[in-house]
Amino acid sequence: MITGTGITKTYKQRGNLLGGRDVQALRGVDFAIEKGGAVTFIGESGCGKTTLGRIVAGLETYDSGEIVIDGTPMSGLRHRQRQAYFRRVQLIHQDPYSALNPTRTIHQTLHAPLALRARQMGRSKAWAEERARELLTLVGIDPGYVLPRYPHQLSGGMRQRVVIARALTVDPEVLVADESVSMIDVSLRLGILALLKDLRERLNVSVLFITHDIATARYIGDDGELYVIYRGQVVERGPTEAVISGPVHPYTQALLSAIPVLRGVERPGAERVVPTEALDERHADTGCLFARRCPFRTERCESERPSLDGTGHGHACFHPRPRAVIPVEASA
Amino acid sequence: GVGRSADSGVYTTIDGAKQIDATAPINPFNPQGNTFLGYDAMTLAWPKNDPVDPNRFYPGIAASWTVTPDQGEVVIHLQPKARWSDGKPVTSEDVRTSIGLAYTQGGTAYAVDPKAAGSAADVRVVDERTVKVTQGASKSNLFLRNVLSTVVVPAHVFGGLLPADFWTTLKAARGTGPAVEQAKARITGLAEKVISFAPAKDVSAGPFTLERVNPGEALLVRNKYFYANHNIAPDRVKVLNYTGNQQIWNYLISGSLDSAPFTAVPTGVLKRIRETEGNEVVKGFSPVAVSMAFGQTRKPYDNVHVRRALAYLIDRGQVTKVASPEAGTPAKTTTGIHAKSAQAWLGDGIGELDQYQVDPAKAAKELEAAGMTRKGGKWAMPDGTPWKVEIHVPASFSDWVAAAKAITSQLNDHGIDATVLTAADYTLYLDELAAGKYDVGFWLMALGPSPYNIYQRIYGSANGWQLLAGQLTHVPPGTQGNWMGGPETIDGVNPGVLTSRLNAAGPDEQRRIVGTLARLTNQQLPVIQLYDYVNTQFVSTSRYTGWPPADSDVLRLPAGVWMQLGMIKEKAGS
Amino acid sequence: MSVTQLLPAPATPRRNFWRGVLRVMRRKPSRMAGVAIVALFAFMGVFGPLLYPSPLPRDDNALYAAPSWAHPFGTDFEGTDVLALVVTGTRYVLLAGLATAVITVALGTGIGLLAGFHRGRWDTVLMRLTDLQLTIPGLPLLLVLSTVWKFTSPLEMGVVLGVLGWGGIARAVRSQTLSLRERGFIEAARGLGLSTRHIVGRELLPSMAPYIAMNMLIAVTGAIYAQVGLFFLGVLPFDANNWGVMLNLAVFGGGALTSAAALPYLLAPLLAILLLTLGIVLVVDAMDEIFNPRLREE
Amino acid sequence: MNTVIRRLTGHLARGLAMIWVVTTISFVIIRNIPGDPVRGQYEKLIEQGMGPDQAERATAALYGFLPTGSLWDQYTGYLNGLIHGDLGQSLSTPGTGVATLIGSAAKWTVLPVLGGTLLSFLLGVTLGVYAAIKRSGKLGDALAISGSLLHGVPQYVIGLLVTAIFTTLWPILPAGGPVDIAFEPGFNAGYLVSLVQHATLPVLTYALASYGGWILAMKSSVATVLGDDFILAAELRGLKRGVLFRYIARNAILPLFTILALSLGMLFGGAIFIETIFNYPGLGLLLVNSIGARDYALMGGTFLVITVAIVVANIAADLLYAVIDPRVRTGGAA
Amino acid sequence: MTESFAPGVRVQDLTVVYRTPMGELPALAGVGLTLAPGTITGIVGESGSGKSTLALSLLNAVQPPGRISGGSVEIDGLGDVVRLTGDDLRRARGRQVGYVFQAAQNSLNPLKTVGKQLLDLGRSHDVADLPALLREARALLGRMGLDGGRVLDSYQHELSGGMRQRVGIMLALVLNAHLVVLDEPTTALDMITQATILRIVREVHRERGLTTLIVTHDIGVAAEVTDSLAVMYGGRVVEHGPTMEVLGSPRHPYTRGLIRAIPRLSGDIGEATALPGRPPTLGTIPAEGCVFRERCPLRMAVCDTEDPAPAAHGGRTVACHAVGRPVNFAVRKEYV
Ligand SMILES: Nc1ncnc2c1ncn2[C@@H]1O[C@H](COP(=O)(O)OP(=O)(O)OP(=O)(O)O)[C@@H](O)[C@H]1O
Ligand SMILES: Nc1ncnc2c1ncn2[C@@H]1O[C@H](COP(=O)(O)OP(=O)(O)OP(=O)(O)O)[C@@H](O)[C@H]1O
Numbered sequence A: 001m002i003t004g005t006g007i008t009k010t011y012k013q014r015g016n017l018l019g020g021r022d023v024q025a026l027r028g029v030d031f032a033i034e035k036g037g038a039v040t041f042i043g044e045s046g047c048g049k050t051t052l053g054r055i056v057a058g059l060e061t062y063d064s065g066e067i068v069i070d071g072t073p074m075s076g077l078r079h080r081q082r083q084a085y086f087r088r089v090q091l092i093h094q095d096p097y098s099a100l101n102p103t104r105t106i107h108q109t110l111h112a113p114l115a116l117r118a119r120q121m122g123r124s125k126a127w128a129e130e131r132a133r134e135l136l137t138l139v140g141i142d143p144g145y146v147l148p149r150y151p152h153q154l155s156g157g158m159r160q161r162v163v164i165a166r167a168l169t170v171d172p173e174v175l176v177a178d179e180s181v182s183m184i185d186v187s188l189r190l191g192i193l194a195l196l197k198d199l200r201e202r203l204n205v206s207v208l209f210i211t212h213d214i215a216t217a218r219y220i221g222d223d224g225e226l227y228v229i230y231r232g233q234v235v236e237r238g239p240t241e242a243v244i245s246g247p248v249h250p251y252t253q254a255l256l257s258a259i260p261v262l263r264g265v266e267r268p269g270a271e272r273v274v275p276t277e278a279l280d281e282r283h284a285d286t287g288c289l290f291a292r293r294c295p296f297r298t299e300r301c302e303s304e305r306p307s308l309d310g311t312g313h314g315h316a317c318f319h320p321r322p323r324a325v326i327p328v329e330a331s332a
Numbered sequence B: 001g002v003g004r005s006a007d008s009g010v011y012t013t014i015d016g017a018k019q020i021d022a023t024a025p026i027n028p029f030n031p032q033g034n035t036f037l038g039y040d041a042m043t044l045a046w047p048k049n050d051p052v053d054p055n056r057f058y059p060g061i062a063a064s065w066t067v068t069p070d071q072g073e074v075v076i077h078l079q080p081k082a083r084w085s086d087g088k089p090v091t092s093e094d095v096r097t098s099i100g101l102a103y104t105q106g107g108t109a110y111a112v113d114p115k116a117a118g119s120a121a122d123v124r125v126v127d128e129r130t131v132k133v134t135q136g137a138s139k140s141n142l143f144l145r146n147v148l149s150t151v152v153v154p155a156h157v158f159g160g161l162l163p164a165d166f167w168t169t170l171k172a173a174r175g176t177g178p179a180v181e182q183a184k185a186r187i188t189g190l191a192e193k194v195i196s197f198a199p200a201k202d203v204s205a206g207p208f209t210l211e212r213v214n215p216g217e218a219l220l221v222r223n224k225y226f227y228a229n230h231n232i233a234p235d236r237v238k239v240l241n242y243t244g245n246q247q248i249w250n251y252l253i254s255g256s257l258d259s260a261p262f263t264a265v266p267t268g269v270l271k272r273i274r275e276t277e278g279n280e281v282v283k284g285f286s287p288v289a290v291s292m293a294f295g296q297t298r299k300p301y302d303n304v305h306v307r308r309a310l311a312y313l314i315d316r317g318q319v320t321k322v323a324s325p326e327a328g329t330p331a332k333t334t335t336g337i338h339a340k341s342a343q344a345w346l347g348d349g350i351g352e353l354d355q356y357q358v359d360p361a362k363a364a365k366e367l368e369a370a371g372m373t374r375k376g377g378k379w380a381m382p383d384g385t386p387w388k389v390e391i392h393v394p395a396s397f398s399d400w401v402a403a404a405k406a407i408t409s410q411l412n413d414h415g416i417d418a419t420v421l422t423a424a425d426y427t428l429y430l431d432e433l434a435a436g437k438y439d440v441g442f443w444l445m446a447l448g449p450s451p452y453n454i455y456q457r458i459y460g461s462a463n464g465w466q467l468l469a470g471q472l473t474h475v476p477p478g479t480q481g482n483w484m485g486g487p488e489t490i491d492g493v494n495p496g497v498l499t500s501r502l503n504a505a506g507p508d509e510q511r512r513i514v515g516t517l518a519r520l521t522n523q524q525l526p527v528i529q530l531y532d533y534v535n536t537q538f539v540s541t542s543r544y545t546g547w548p549p550a551d552s553d554v555l556r557l558p559a560g561v562w563m564q565l566g567m568i569k570e571k572a573g574s
Numbered sequence C: 001m002s003v004t005q006l007l008p009a010p011a012t013p014r015r016n017f018w019r020g021v022l023r024v025m026r027r028k029p030s031r032m033a034g035v036a037i038v039a040l041f042a043f044m045g046v047f048g049p050l051l052y053p054s055p056l057p058r059d060d061n062a063l064y065a066a067p068s069w070a071h072p073f074g075t076d077f078e079g080t081d082v083l084a085l086v087v088t089g090t091r092y093v094l095l096a097g098l099a100t101a102v103i104t105v106a107l108g109t110g111i112g113l114l115a116g117f118h119r120g121r122w123d124t125v126l127m128r129l130t131d132l133q134l135t136i137p138g139l140p141l142l143l144v145l146s147t148v149w150k151f152t153s154p155l156e157m158g159v160v161l162g163v164l165g166w167g168g169i170a171r172a173v174r175s176q177t178l179s180l181r182e183r184g185f186i187e188a189a190r191g192l193g194l195s196t197r198h199i200v201g202r203e204l205l206p207s208m209a210p211y212i213a214m215n216m217l218i219a220v221t222g223a224i225y226a227q228v229g230l231f232f233l234g235v236l237p238f239d240a241n242n243w244g245v246m247l248n249l250a251v252f253g254g255g256a257l258t259s260a261a262a263l264p265y266l267l268a269p270l271l272a273i274l275l276l277t278l279g280i281v282l283v284v285d286a287m288d289e290i291f292n293p294r295l296r297e298e
Numbered sequence D: 001m002n003t004v005i006r007r008l009t010g011h012l013a014r015g016l017a018m019i020w021v022v023t024t025i026s027f028v029i030i031r032n033i034p035g036d037p038v039r040g041q042y043e044k045l046i047e048q049g050m051g052p053d054q055a056e057r058a059t060a061a062l063y064g065f066l067p068t069g070s071l072w073d074q075y076t077g078y079l080n081g082l083i084h085g086d087l088g089q090s091l092s093t094p095g096t097g098v099a100t101l102i103g104s105a106a107k108w109t110v111l112p113v114l115g116g117t118l119l120s121f122l123l124g125v126t127l128g129v130y131a132a133i134k135r136s137g138k139l140g141d142a143l144a145i146s147g148s149l150l151h152g153v154p155q156y157v158i159g160l161l162v163t164a165i166f167t168t169l170w171p172i173l174p175a176g177g178p179v180d181i182a183f184e185p186g187f188n189a190g191y192l193v194s195l196v197q198h199a200t201l202p203v204l205t206y207a208l209a210s211y212g213g214w215i216l217a218m219k220s221s222v223a224t225v226l227g228d229d230f231i232l233a234a235e236l237r238g239l240k241r242g243v244l245f246r247y248i249a250r251n252a253i254l255p256l257f258t259i260l261a262l263s264l265g266m267l268f269g270g271a272i273f274i275e276t277i278f279n280y281p282g283l284g285l286l287l288v289n290s291i292g293a294r295d296y297a298l299m300g301g302t303f304l305v306i307t308v309a310i311v312v313a314n315i316a317a318d319l320l321y322a323v324i325d326p327r328v329r330t331g332g333a334a
Numbered sequence E: 001m002t003e004s005f006a007p008g009v010r011v012q013d014l015t016v017v018y019r020t021p022m023g024e025l026p027a028l029a030g031v032g033l034t035l036a037p038g039t040i041t042g043i044v045g046e047s048g049s050g051k052s053t054l055a056l057s058l059l060n061a062v063q064p065p066g067r068i069s070g071g072s073v074e075i076d077g078l079g080d081v082v083r084l085t086g087d088d089l090r091r092a093r094g095r096q097v098g099y100v101f102q103a104a105q106n107s108l109n110p111l112k113t114v115g116k117q118l119l120d121l122g123r124s125h126d127v128a129d130l131p132a133l134l135r136e137a138r139a140l141l142g143r144m145g146l147d148g149g150r151v152l153d154s155y156q157h158e159l160s161g162g163m164r165q166r167v168g169i170m171l172a173l174v175l176n177a178h179l180v181v182l183d184e185p186t187t188a189l190d191m192i193t194q195a196t197i198l199r200i201v202r203e204v205h206r207e208r209g210l211t212t213l214i215v216t217h218d219i220g221v222a223a224e225v226t227d228s229l230a231v232m233y234g235g236r237v238v239e240h241g242p243t244m245e246v247l248g249s250p251r252h253p254y255t256r257g258l259i260r261a262i263p264r265l266s267g268d269i270g271e272a273t274a275l276p277g278r279p280p281t282l283g284t285i286p287a288e289g290c291v292f293r294e295r296c297p298l299r300m301a302v303c304d305t306e307d308p309a310p311a312a313h314g315g316r317t318v319a320c321h322a323v324g325r326p327v328n329f330a331v332r333k334e335y336v
């Protein structure tokens, strides 16, 4: 169980003297990842999803807030101890092409962490070998084929599976999957999504899924939680299915409206929310962060910032209203 | 023809004494100064190149002179028609000012310290064109030479450098009492000002004046007021800069030089030079020899047998052939004197000396006498450790490097392990040599014609004898530049004392001393004389004629002096 | 999973690699020539001095002899065969070159890795140092240094040249490290808790190895040239023969630039340098292609 | 512009620090050089036929003003002088300021260095474009290999070969010196022709020695740009070949300008071999000569000037980049 | 605005090969495709199926080491583009055929402002009235919701991804081209921007009367904007027909599999499944037989030896041996 409260992060712009604006990537984000649960973050480009994922994986520092892993607050710990905790969170990179060392075979890639693991747990070398095969089988590829090969000899889907297998070598509790399927061919995407779902069930790992394609969130687990993040703030949160079928925040609705409709299979929803203008980091951050782009904004929105309310399906909006923005099946 | 100065009336040459530095002032007291001896810089007289007599001269600014037998008093009569290039006459006052300026620089004849041998005690203007210079108590037989070598500069240009009270200060500095040091300091304190003085333009009493200079060349034009203007053929003189011999070779091959100073030259290059139309080689006497010298405090060179053995193994003819076939003659033997002077100094005495012909058997015997042993074809030190002869030379002297390499090759042939080690430059070489870091190094010697100068190179400061303010002292090896480290006396003879006596001795005594020192040097071999330099010069007959013949006594003088003496004539038809 | 699926370990990729090498070589015969040239020089460096009697024979009657069958490049000022001088001089030259390369590469790689990997304050300090090294004019400093310090052995020479020449590599390795660091696999290794030693030694270095190897070759040539140049200028004391000494003696002693007689004496070491450069250029050209990722796509 | 000024101040501060460090290092090294200018001068006088005593006194007078005091005093004195623009007095050319000597040498270095570099830059860049475009052809290959070869061969090899060819085998050009003295300096034909004649071989050597580098740099730069999407995009928009060529050239040459600035700085120090071989009186030769004469002040000064040239070139290169590349100029992410 | 003339395009038997270490391999093998005048046609397919190659072929712009080795591309008013060379070809590009590049993010010269590049374009095509061109460009940009003046004064790095893409479209249309090829116009843009761009494409298409070809690997994108849809696999067009029909009742087993593999917002999650196997690359495309057979649930013996020829089925062209057989089709249909 990992919880985060009030996580903020500001990137200081260095080197670039003229554009010397700081970027507030996260503005007080709360989240909780249950053991074996699934949490999805969606949002537009640049709204802080990756930053959050990296913070959770311990690869990035944060300015304030607290992350608690299994009841232990991280802020009190020394660097080394913290690292040990964060080892339980493994990041799966977006790009399976750069996530594997091109000069090492899959065997070598998997062996390094497993050998370490074997030493830590007092197991034999043979165990490490066996475990490598086990993990590859678990992620659905043939160890015999894959082990002696170099990454460039594998397809994107296979590589992504290898990356997942590598993350599993340390028996993590959480997998952070940042856009893990966006670079994989359409025909193979579902396979990876299904694998992640499968791992949740079989190994009881939780998955923190980061994407800008909401549809994929459904395939990680319909029992999961969905967080819609905008300019570093969570604007809507709730059970995945509930948010998708009944979005109340105009931003969520805009995101859902933008998803192309598979005409012939689906019909567009009755309503559609289109932002009044494009995202611009330079927009003022007084009031509601979305106000400038919101077709439903009122004066209040421009002066006051709504906060995320309640538990369960919550939102940060002064004018929440469900709208039928998502497409419906053509046959229905 | 690039570089070929085809335009008539231009005489192209090189000043062997210095590299041209365009930023330096037109000032003969500055070592880099842009004045050229014989062309625009004049001395009172020009020394002849006599193998034994240093006191023979051609007239310069001085038309004539008289000297007392003990050289106590020199009276100089200036050229009656001498004028500066701005038309002003050259007067006795100019000479006196020049001597005053020389005092600030510390010439031998013009040492502030009265005890210094051969320094002038008094300078008196007799009349407009007559000056009298008297020598102090500590006499030197080189006094005349030194006085006549005085460079004369115009008082109306340089005079301001001397403060009004200069002569009284000088007198005070040469006297006794507490004020002496202060006065001395004031005189020497002028040195820097004199050296850096930069006249706006050249005012010369010589046949030419400097027109302009750039980093590569200097251009001099005729001085129409020169007293012997009818003797001067060229209208202009171009002095080329050089940084290495090979540049001179290049100029010669392209035929652009009318005359070139002494240069060592490899045979192949000489052939090319000769192929150029008009080029001729003139050879004459040069009172310099090169030797291989030993650090006698270092083993095994402290042992005279070892030095003799090496002398028996070195084929000087071969060394010369490799190193300097054109500008050297193999040393007949080691006397410390150039072979040509030796004939005059020693006469038949030479025959009694060991010639050190190549003789491996004798060498082996000498080595054995020194306790050296032969193991597997290689000679080893008496204690059995390997012996390696390391010969040091400065990298910039190509003939020395070649000679040293030839010697090591020969020694290697005879079972002595030998290598050449070079020093990056001459300065560094001298420094390390003086610090006693070398076993064996090359050394210039036999600097005639004065016998004192000859032996000073062997039994002078390099060997521990320091002559300061007329006082001779001996310092132990390894200190104050005593790198040769020879014994202070050998068989009751103190060579240093004898050498310093040469300074003041009369002709007979000089001959006796030289004989003793030559024998001693031949037997003890503090150095092994390798080859004697030949003054090899190049002239081109394509534009000018009237060159000095081989062995002429003007050969060491600049071509400007040849012109003054009326030798150089424009070639008919050119 | 059945046991039969145990595949022989990574034999295939390795064999592919060598096959790739061969193919690259064969594509341009000039590359073969390059390898042959480099091999020739290596051979001369190792066995050259053994091929001739020591000391080298001289012929007093053939000073600066013209090229002939007996002396393909003529003889020098004391009648020694010039070719023999070039061959026996190779060892010294190569040794100093190698020493320099090792030091340059070790220092450059070490500092570059350290700076790139640790970033932050380390990076700032090390990069300032690198800037400094790159700012100091190397050749002038060498000239000045050569008067203070006598590089009596090729190794000493190598140390100094190395200390004066690591900056370029350090900077390049740092930027490589920085870019590799951003690659997922380095981050993943850190996330897995692998040791820094593992990450640097097993993940980073192998990726940069070809790059470093090429730099090393280039450093070797650079060092050889600097060293030969110093000998040529005559600022280094010399005791053994080597190419730079030959150049110096030919130009300043033999008048090679003046008379054709000594020209072969000058040209022989010049040709040796040209040939060695050519060899190395061709080999680097081949390496460039061998290690190019394009080749891995098969 | 703001960016440029801010960059400039930062660079200046760092550049000054760098110069200070280099100055200090060179000061320490130079003061530890063995070899004594006094003894060198003494032996020189002896060789010129001066008597030993006379030579001794003459040198004493000459070097009466050698730097004295502890190393630290000399150092602070030196730095103090530097701050006031005083590089000290030359020992080998007594009475002349180091600054004067360097100034007159620098102008001779600038001429061939600039000429040679620009010539090779133009040549190399043109051929580099060609080599990149004809990458797979025989000629392109030959160009690339010859480029690498010339780039790899040290300057002095080229210098020596050039000299051997043009002054020995086929003597058509003067072998040394900066200009024939026979001509009045100034804007007259004879002087200028002579100037050019004398500079030809050094310029040629610089050009040959560095053009290979330009070929390589330009080739790889063009290859990179050719691989860039916008070139294909421009082609697909039907832009004329000339326009397309300018797109490629401008983008490819941009990174080379900074290298150009840097190499100009480096060349001040790299001129040593060429100036020695051609006896060209520039900074390199000055440095070599000052070392031979143990002229500490001149050595330090020359070294300093060479360093400053490099630092200035570095700054210039960066600013140049900032000025000509809009991505840097307007402060966007590149 | 001039009266619209939307050209038709007929691609016949187009073969494009790339030179690789293993010899010349075909990235397009005998592709036939017709773009009806005034329609938006989409090409979808996985990575490496030859979409970009086909798009480039429309401009005879296949880049080395590739070359068109056979077939023809007839464009109304231009003739066979494959035969065009030199200046004729150059003028056709830009003036008659507009191309929006796959990586439009980097399709602008970083050293020149958009305006300057626009002028270069005008000069290259001998536009006499450059001010008018600028006005037209500003109008187009304004149409796409941008401040034309500001954009023309901007460098590439000063524009966001969506803005760059719109500039790319502007440059493709500003010379009044009536055939526009867009290669992956929305890849690397986020959802909301993508939706905007797609809307613009659709509107501009209608307003200017264009024939448009959109290449994408995202079927959703194609579904949003296209009238007809071609599905590519391994260098072949395996199915082509009206978009609604192709998506609503796919005939080719690959099309079917592809649609089923798309994660969707509505519908039963359990229905979606990934295609087994992996898409072929140039080196792994089978030399003979059906290219899809390795992953095909309907594989038959004939598939191993014979490459199915495209055949018309109603308004559609399908290249599959199994599609001719109603039995199989009926059996499978129950699962769709
Ligand atoms: N290392 C960094 N330095 C400076 N700014 C950064 C850094 N990393 C991210 N940012 C900025 O922080 C903000 C959030 O970035 P982040 O990568 O977390 O967004 P994201 O939601 O993952 O976007 P995308 O969907 O494009 O991946 C962006 O404005 C980005 O420019
Ligand atoms: N320059 C090239 N050299 C060799 N093969 C190439 C080259 N360009 C493309 N190919 C190959 O040609 C085939 C078709 O490539 P193409 O770029 O047309 O595919 P695509 O459908 O556009 O894929 P993507 O969706 O990745 O853009 C691929 O298998 C690809 O590997």
Ligand SMILES: [Mg+2]
Pocket: A049, A050, A051
């Ligand atoms: Mg992200």
Ligand SMILES: [Mg+2]
Pocket: E051, E052, E053, E102
């Ligand atoms: Mg594509």
